[in-house]
Amino acid sequence: MANTTAREPQGRHQSKKAAASGWIGSALEYYDFFIYATAAALIFPQIFFPKGDPKTAIIASLATYGVGYVARPIGAFVLGHWGDTHGRKQVLVLCMFLMGFSTVAVGLLPTYDQVGLLAPALLVLLRLIQGFAVAGEISGASSMILEHAPFGRRGFFASFTLQGVQAGQILAAAVFLPLAHYMPEEAFNSWGWRIPFLLSFLVIVAGYIIRREVDETPAFAEVDQKGETAKAPIIQAFTDSWADMLRVVCMALMNVIPVVATVFGAAYAVQAAYGIGFQKDVYLWIPVLGNILAVIVIPYVGNLSDRIGRRPPIIVGALASGLLSFVYLYAISIRNVPLAIAMSLLMWGIVYQGYNATFPSFYPELFRTRNRVSAMAISQNVGTTVTALLPALFAAVAPPGSTNVWLTVGAITFAVTVLAALAAMSARETYRIHMKDLGKPDAVPVDKREYDRLREQTMATARMAKATA
Numbered sequence: 001m002a003n004t005t006a007r008e009p010q011g012r013h014q015s016k017k018a019a020a021s022g023w024i025g026s027a028l029e030y031y032d033f034f035i036y037a038t039a040a041a042l043i044f045p046q047i048f049f050p051k052g053d054p055k056t057a058i059i060a061s062l063a064t065y066g067v068g069y070v071a072r073p074i075g076a077f078v079l080g081h082w083g084d085t086h087g088r089k090q091v092l093v094l095c096m097f098l099m100g101f102s103t104v105a106v107g108l109l110p111t112y113d114q115v116g117l118l119a120p121a122l123l124v125l126l127r128l129i130q131g132f133a134v135a136g137e138i139s140g141a142s143s144m145i146l147e148h149a150p151f152g153r154r155g156f157f158a159s160f161t162l163q164g165v166q167a168g169q170i171l172a173a174a175v176f177l178p179l180a181h182y183m184p185e186e187a188f189n190s191w192g193w194r195i196p197f198l199l200s201f202l203v204i205v206a207g208y209i210i211r212r213e214v215d216e217t218p219a220f221a222e223v224d225q226k227g228e229t230a231k232a233p234i235i236q237a238f239t240d241s242w243a244d245m246l247r248v249v250c251m252a253l254m255n256v257i258p259v260v261a262t263v264f265g266a267a268y269a270v271q272a273a274y275g276i277g278f279q280k281d282v283y284l285w286i287p288v289l290g291n292i293l294a295v296i297v298i299p300y301v302g303n304l305s306d307r308i309g310r311r312p313p314i315i316v317g318a319l320a321s322g323l324l325s326f327v328y329l330y331a332i333s334i335r336n337v338p339l340a341i342a343m344s345l346l347m348w349g350i351v352y353q354g355y356n357a358t359f360p361s362f363y364p365e366l367f368r369t370r371n372r373v374s375a376m377a378i379s380q381n382v383g384t385t386v387t388a389l390l391p392a393l394f395a396a397v398a399p400p401g402s403t404n405v406w407l408t409v410g411a412i413t414f415a416v417t418v419l420a421a422l423a424a425m426s427a428r429e430t431y432r433i434h435m436k437d438l439g440k441p442d443a444v445p446v447d448k449r450e451y452d453r454l455r456e457q458t459m460a461t462a463r464m465a466k467a468t469a
Contacts, residue, residue: 007434008151009218018148019157021092021214022141023164028203029096029137030168032103033068033130035196037263038176040064042270042280043193047111048120058271058395060120067124069381069388071131076377077234079136083373084233087216087224088144091136091373096207098133100200102126107197138165139377142360147217147369147435150462152306152455155431158361159302166294166356169262173288175199180280219369219435230370237367237375241439244366245379250423251314251363252383254355256390256416257321261328261348262287263391264409269332269340273400276335286344293349294356301357306455309431310362314424317354321347322417329406355420365430368439387416 044064045057083091106126112119141161149157175196183192216224223229230236237245265286269278305313324347331339359380367375394412398405430438432445446454 007436009147009222009435012215013148013150013218014215015145015149015153015157018145018214018217019160021210022145023160023167024210025092025096025207026137026141026161026164027168027171028206029099029134030165031171032099032168032200032203033134034169034172034262035103035175035200036068036106036127036130038172038266039193039196040263042176042180042266043189044123045271046189047113047193048109048123049112058267058273058400063389063392064120064124064127068127068131068134069385071128072135072381072385073378075132075135076139076381077374078132080139080237080374080377081234083136083140083143083377084230084371087220088140088147088373089211089214089216091140092144093208093211095133095136095140096203096211099130099137100204100207102129102133103197103200103203107194107200135381136373136377138162138360139364139373139380143364143372143376144214144217146361146364147219148214150458151434152451152458154365155305155310155358155361156299156302158364159298159305159357161360162356163295163298166291166298169258170288170291170295172196173262173285173291177285177288223369228370233371233374234378237371237378240371241367241375244427245375247423247427248363248366248376248379249383251318251355251359251420251427252380253387253416254318254321254352254359254420255384255387256413257325257348257352259387259390260325260394260409260413261290261344264394265329265332265344267391267395268329268405268409271400274405275400276332278332278335278337286341287348289341290344290347290349293345294353297350297353298357301353302361305358305361306431309429310358310365311424311427311429313354313358314362315421317352317356317358318417318421318424321352321355322414324351325413325417326406326410329410333406362427362430365433365438366427369435372439 040061045061048064049057049060079091079095082094103126106123109122109126110119138161141164142158145161146154146158176193179188179192179195215221268274269276270280301313324343328340328343328347331343363376363380364372390412394409397412398408402408428441429445432448432451433443434446437443445451
């Protein structure tokens with residue numbers, strides 16, 4: 001027990017409050033990010049680009065979605081540095097302010113018919129700001145929750161970061177559902193689509209109120225008090241952890257699954273040029289239902305990763321969801337709405353969560369406290385930037401009018417998930433390593449029996465505290 005105390009940071013661990021703050025903050029911020037993704041697939045080709053060539057408009061609109069990810073590596077460098085030098089709490093508040101203001105501004109933009117090429121130019125600029133802001137969210141929130149969590153429960157608590165992200169996606173799609181269903185198409189195309197963006201003003205207010213309630217993490221506070229805060233965390237990250245950063249880049253390519261499910265899948269199913277003919281309001285239920293299931297599954301997978309390790313759920317989730325992408329896209333190609341919904345629930349709502357629920361603990365556990373946010377933010381955002389450019393690539397290699405769209409896009413998707421699985425296989429296991437030893441390649445994990453005993457002791461203490469509360 002003495003060794004456990006020595007290897008874990010001392011101070012007040014606000015496990016539940018940190019998890020709640022991370023959940024709500026991620027939900028609000030990713031609501032902002034994903035309403036853009038939804039609009040880019042469903043409405044932006046018609047209002048922000050020339051109407052003469054619908055194929056070009058679809059590709060251009062999906063490319064603006066990817067542009068947001070181009071800014072993410074830049075945001076990762078800036079916000080990662082900020083999180084490692086000024087603290088996890090400060091960077092998270094900054095991220096939400098940037099995201100909130102840029103999203104509201106999208107809702108106020110003029111259309112192509114009103115100002116010509118200035119409309120898509122302004123759209124790209126605001127998407128760049130969105131991408132910059134969101135670059136620090138998951139790495140900052142994951143690090144904050146992880147560093148507040150007790151030993152043996154880090155996977156469970158950190159998974160709430162991604163549960164919040166999935167909830168944000170539910171909100172993003174759900175806000176569009178009644179608008180697309182009940183509003184006349186002309187009104188929706190004219191001003192109805194702006195409502196979800198303008199509602200993002202609430203993010204600005206809620207973000208500050210929520211995140212000011214959480215203390216800085218004991219791990220960062222201890223490093224800061226000892227004067228060990230890195231002056232150049234980015235340089236230290238590349239010097240100390242370049243191999244693990246490369247692994248994270250490859251594992252982060254798993255973002256191809258939600259990209260296929262919500263962005264390319266939406267365009268493939270809905271845009272008239274592809275000729276599938278799904279109704280907008282019907283197709284919007286696919287990501288909503290998939291994310292509802294994901295919200296339920298995520299904490300169970302996070303808890304499972306505390307029992308069996310981080311690598312097994314990631315490897316299985318990567319390979320199985322990659323294979324299921326073939327079936328999901330095929331269901332769209334044959335215009336089978338029930339099968340498409342079923343495959344979305346299985347591929348995205350369940351199987352993909354093996355990766356999605358686990359990486360918020362696995363990624364930050366690979367790095368040291370003094371450069372954790374920088375290392376995770378940079379490597380994760382480089383990987384997701386690559387996958388975010390895929391919708392435009394998919395539309396280019398499998399454009400409207402081509403044959404076997406599902407097979408072409410599915411093959412690329414599966415190849416990407418195989419690479420992610422291989423990266424996870426090559427990484428060291430981290431779930432039984434104490435907080436102060438994380439990021440050290442030669443760190444010795446706690447014996448499995450002792451780990452299980454400590455984990456059960458932590459859970460028993462939590463149950464007792466809950467019973468007496």
